[in-house]
Amino acid sequence: MKKELGIFVLLIVLCVITSILNPNFLLAINLQNIARQIGAFGIFSIGLGLVIITGGIELSVGSMMGLLGVLLSMMLTEWHFPIIIALVACIAVSMVLSLGHGLLITRLNMQPFIVTLCGLLFYRGIARFISHDETKGFGTVAGLDFLRFLANGNPLGIPMPFVLLIVIAAITWVVLHRSVYGRYLFATGRNPEAARYAGINTKGIVTLTYVICGALTAISGIIFAFYTNSVSPANHGNAYELYGIAAAVLGGCSLRGGEGSVIGIVIGAALLQVLRNLVNLLDIPSSLDFAVMGAVILIGVMADQIFTERRNRRQIAMMREMSAREAQSS
């Protein structure tokens, strides 16, 4: 909990500084815009964070969203699928491909980095191929109002993607931090051997996690497709996996696995979007965009490392005290 508090404070401080330097930060339209981005990026970041907790990585989410965007457009405008079928197909494709990643990693013992790097390349290529590298849109297809609302609507002034993020975060929070699955996930990520000796089906847990990531990626992908309303096969979703990894790491996930929290990932995703906005509003040359992000992530992770070390030292001191007390009383 303290971990999340630290990065939350960082988020607030950045917001305060930005709004002092440029009060436009607090304009409703700006806040709505940031919240929409947080929502869209946050949803797949949670999935990616779960994969990172297994000790793995998922590099293909950006390409996957490119592919899904192209597919969604083609299913609706060219193949004239019913909307609900197109949506289900979209999510199913993502889940099945992710299942493939999970199986390659757990059954063939392939390295997650390599499997998903190949995915990154492969899906992007397929997206460009099936679309003949042409930008796709949704034209005049009727009945898409609801989907457009999901991406662009603001019920009670709150952007829909943000609402969705909160709902999904709440569900995954329960699953990760309160359910048996979550505990198994942490155990597997931290020490797969001991987890296996405790009778946990570690391969199943890891595979399932990739599938969950696939599902969340698909939801983000659908939102992005309707948010941008046009899908350029070569660029749509480019480098988004890096935003997801950055959010997870900022939020306290360790790439060694077995560590992380849903709240942390969400705050991490929020921090990244605030940073992008800050670069814009404070007239920092946009070429420095990535440099600012890199620096903030580095500082955040360093601070986290220091806190962890401290907590552990406190526990060791506690053990010593106890044995000293025992030695005295005996």
Next chain:
Amino acid sequence: MNNTPLLEMEGISKRFPGVVALDQVSLSVGEGEVVALIGENGAGKSTLMNILGGAIARNDGTIKINGAPVEINSPRDAGAYGIEFIHQELSVLDNLDVAANIFLRREPTFGGFLKLIDRRRIYSEADVLVRKLGLDISSRTPLSRLSIAQQQLVEIGRALSAGARIIIMDEPTSSLTLTETRRLLDIVHDLKSQNVSIIYISHRLHEVEEIADRAVVLRDGKNAGVLQRSEINHERMVRMMVGRDLKELFTGAEEGGTKAAGEGFVVRRLRTLRYPKHTVSFNVAHGEVLGFAGLVGAGRSEMARAIFGVEEAHETEVALDGKSLSINGPVDAISHGIYLIPEDRRQSGLIVDFNVRENISLPNLDAYSSAKLINRAKETKAAVDACKAINIKTPTPEMRAANLSGGNQQKVVLAKWLTFAPQVLIFDEPTRGIDVGAKAEIYQLIRKLAANGVSVIVISSEMEEVLGISDRIAVMHEGRLTGILQRSQFSEEAVMRLATGTEG
């Protein structure tokens, strides 16, 4: 040869937190002498050699080379005095070739600060060395293509090319075949004739009989005696290694203890991946403690892992009270009430970054959850109860397992399984690295479990432990079950004889 020995270690002491590993131990080695260093596991051989090799620091004592005191603070220092350590676990790099391994960290270079490796020189010199060791290979061969025995010779080659005057060999034959062992012993003879001194650590007493000029025996971290060449024989060595009374540590084991009804746990034709040629069969009655003795590498841990299902076991039949079980993974074993407390506590037994509560509840989470959601209160209560029941010393169940002492960590591993109703419990080296107080508690727990009708298997390389805790002792040697001793046949000599394969 003059009168001053090449190496003298005098009054060497080493204390680890809570344990005195070495107490005033002395050892001397003459030029061109082969000195065998023998003793049970935990007698202090490795500690003594690690001090000599510069891997750990001593608390007391002096080391002299040619009569002059020296300080050895790192393996590099040891190398400078001509001391080279050939570890039991090979420390060659199998991604490099033979020559690269031989010259590692001593590569001849040219090109000034560029430090380019003089490839011509290392290959020609390595080739000469390789031939001298009787290896019929090119020094360009990648290490990964050599057998274990050949890799070991490469390590010896490395020691020689570094100008070694004293070579420490720690259990060099533990993974060699008979012919390979033969060849290694010949090479030891050759080295001796070239005036290289050898400190030879081995459990295989017939090898010691054959090559040692002197045998130095350690017991419980102290010198137990020295045997000269003419005095070295099997019986004498065994007596010197084990000669002591069993401590009062062991209370429960008595002839014909509580044997409940039912056949108990039966294992037939167990084959492990490591020793696929040998089959092992045995049974453990309810309420019985079956000890498994043997040397390191005898195949006991592999057997335990195969029974528990973490390792493949071909065509093995396992039955509990006449009902045959199919075990294809730990999940199956656990569902039948068969549990393993593994050898490597920190790697396989625990998740050291999890706290005590999370570790204890891990295999039995469903019992503390409804609709797959964990009930924290129930989980904490179970952990607190377990800590109380078997006296796990921790200020809070939220303590990271890594911060507990070895004994308490082991109790946490045990607590995981005690939340079930165990039928069969397999302990693999249950007291390794644990202080005496915690040892006694674990022995009591083992006897108590047996008294409650559990079939218990205790794999132990500590002679005293296996004799003290067991109702019967099964002894293994290189994958074979060489004998099962009844309580009336128990003696350290009998176990040692079966374990070294000198009989049967």
